[in-house]
């Protein structure tokens with residue numbers, strides 16, 4: 001499969017598209033940062049490799065995860081939480097690279113959230129067929145800060161739900177370089193990712209990487 005015109009040529013144009021009262025998609029916002037961003041991802045995965053975590057219910061997640069930043073999100077049979085150390089290596093999570101925190105801060109500001117200082121970045125790796133079922137992000141202490149997510153690689157359909165699990169979600173395609181920012185009344189919305197379709201991206205191959213920046217503490 002060859003890359004689409006959009007994947008190769010779409011450049012950020014300053015658009016901030018509202019998908020909720022305080023939720024926005026910034027198409028292509030991260031596209032021009034790849035020379036700085038991609039090497040940091042290899043280094044993070046070298047120090048804290050991607051792994052399939054287990055939910056409290058005992059299911060192994062299809063999405064593979066790692067983290068950078070002072071805190072990292074983990075799940076196991078004991079529950080969901082943030083930790084200072086990677087339970088697989090026993091070492092602190094890799095520090096958040098400046099290229100990543102600067103990108104997250106700039107995206108938050110472009111969406112109207114000033115002074116965003118993330119202390120956690122969850123790195124999700126999706127292969128074809130992998131999905132993320134509807135959930136809320138509520139393990140963070142600070143619900144006043146927004147969450148910033150950067151999509152890289154092959155496209156995915158993001159599910160943007162309501163405040164009840166049963167609310168019918170909006171389907172939002174997220175392409176390489178797209179950034180989503182959401183906070184305030186949209187911060188606790190249910191959301192998920194549809195099973196990834198087989199595809200290929202010129203820089204990332206047959207995978208999707210999603211970076212989710214949070215203020216956890």
Ligand code: MD3
Nearest residue numbers: 023124149180182186189191193210212
């Ligand atoms: C939520 N990640 O790691 S981020 C997660 O693409 C997670 O890997 C997904 O959910 C991923 O917890 C989705 C994208 C996103 C965008 C807008 C939202 C999540 C949102 C708006 C409201 C709530």
Ligand code: FE
Nearest residue numbers: 135136137191
């Ligand atoms: Fe989430």
